[in-house]
Amino acid sequence: MKKNKDSVLSxxxxxxxxxxxxxxxxxxxxxxxxxxxxxxxxxTGNSTVLQERIFSECLESSKxxxxxPSWNMGQIIVExxxx
Numbered sequence: 001m002k003k004n005k006d007s008v009l010s011x012x013x014x015x016x017x018x019x020x021x022x023x024x025x026x027x028x029x030x031x032x033x034x035x036x037x038x039x040x041x042x043x044t045g046n047s048t049v050l051q052e053r054i055f056s057e058c059l060e061s062s063k064x065x066x067x068x069p070s071w072n073m074g075q076i077i078v079e080x081x082x083x
Contacts, residue, residue, distance in 0.1 A: 010041040
């Protein structure tokens with residue numbers, strides 16, 4: 001997990017096998033949620049199979065908001081805001 005210049009968290013899954021990528025997504029989301037509100041960019045590249053697995057195995061049963069931005073179909077943005 002790394003922060004870019006705007007303090008947005010991101011993980012890049014290029015070159016990582018799906019099982020390892022899913023474990024990394026779970027771990028990163030868990031770490032982020034312990035700190036409160038967050039916005040996490042998950043860079044998947046063009047793998048719709050990986051995106052579907054992330055949705056079904058990591059996000060659908062979670063409390064987090066997530067979407068694929070229209071400006072970059074190779075990303076998933078996961079957000080959580082605590083009031």
